[in-house]
Amino acid sequence: MPELPELEVIANRLTERLSGSTVQTVKVHSHIVIHGIATGEFEERAVGETFQSFRPDGKFIVMELDEYDLVVNPMLTGRFRLLETHRTPTKTDMFSLRTDTATLWYYDRKRMGRAYLVPKGDYSNIAGFSERGPSALDPALTLEVFKDRLRRHRGQIKNVLRNQRFVKGIGNAYADEILLYAGILPFRRRSTLSDAEVVKLYEAMRTVLTRVLEILSTRHLNELGTEKRDFLMIHNRGGGMCPLCGGRVSEVTANRFKTNYCQTCQK
Numbered sequence: 001m002p003e004l005p006e007l008e009v010i011a012n013r014l015t016e017r018l019s020g021s022t023v024q025t026v027k028v029h030s031h032i033v034i035h036g037i038a039t040g041e042f043e044e045r046a047v048g049e050t051f052q053s054f055r056p057d058g059k060f061i062v063m064e065l066d067e068y069d070l071v072v073n074p075m076l077t078g079r080f081r082l083l084e085t086h087r088t089p090t091k092t093d094m095f096s097l098r099t100d101t102a103t104l105w106y107y108d109r110k111r112m113g114r115a116y117l118v119p120k121g122d123y124s125n126i127a128g129f130s131e132r133g134p135s136a137l138d139p140a141l142t143l144e145v146f147k148d149r150l151r152r153h154r155g156q157i158k159n160v161l162r163n164q165r166f167v168k169g170i171g172n173a174y175a176d177e178i179l180l181y182a183g184i185l186p187f188r189r190r191s192t193l194s195d196a197e198v199v200k201l202y203e204a205m206r207t208v209l210t211r212v213l214e215i216l217s218t219r220h221l222n223e224l225g226t227e228k229r230d231f232l233m234i235h236n237r238g239g240g241m242c243p244l245c246g247g248r249v250s251e252v253t254a255n256r257f258k259t260n261y262c263q264t265c266q267k
């Protein structure tokens with residue numbers, strides 16, 4: 001699923017291409033991703049509004065219009081595409097917004113994403129939007145704040161990293177990457193981490209996410225799908241070679257989520 005670095009770059013690409021564009025028509029091709037509003041209202045309310053900006057918010061993207069915000073959580077397989085010419089929707093297309101410059105298509109193979117059109121700044125009806133922690137890349141998330149927040153969470157450290165109430169923006173893939181970089185096994189209980197390991201974890205979180213952001217920043221909008229993450233060090237590399245020690249990458253699957261780690265590099 002797209003995580004904070006992908007969403008940050010998607011937001012930048014959409015801002016470059018669409019900010020200042022006015023919505024002319026909205027078409028819902030599959031109502032299953034539309035939440036909290038009737039399909040007809042979703043199609044009508046945004047017409048005539050102008051895109052102001054696009055910003056990532058954890059695993060959501062917020063598209064600011066004049067009176068409304070279009071908020072999308074792409075979940076596992078949601079993607080965005082911009083096209084300048086008209087085309088017929090396919091069965092993975094969920095909705096499209098035609099503007100005076102280009103058409104924004106949201107498509108989603110597994111149809112698990114969620115889209116909301118809410119009055120500007122009112123996110124109270126969006127599932128899982130409030131009650132989240134600060135962004136993993138928020139400058140205000142200092143080491144001290146990180147340590148303090150970490151103390152409130154129990155359980156396996158990988159699950160804590162993925163918990164949006166702890167910090168927002170980290171999902172399954174980058175949690176594995178961060179833990180390899182920090183040298184910590186994903187199954188370790190948070191309470192067993194030493195002070196030095198917590199510092200390593202914080203530094204790894206910032207380093208890995210910043211590095212991924214740099215790699216993605218030159219990519220085209222269509223190249224930001226998770227299947228294009230050719231730069232990952234360990235996630236999705238089960239049975240392959242650990243880039244740090246040359247050993248074999250281990251893999252465990254639980255609740256359909258894959259965890260990859262190195263038994264040599266991670267303690």
Ligand SMILES: [Zn+2]
Binds near residue numbers: 242243244247
């Ligand atoms: Zn290794």
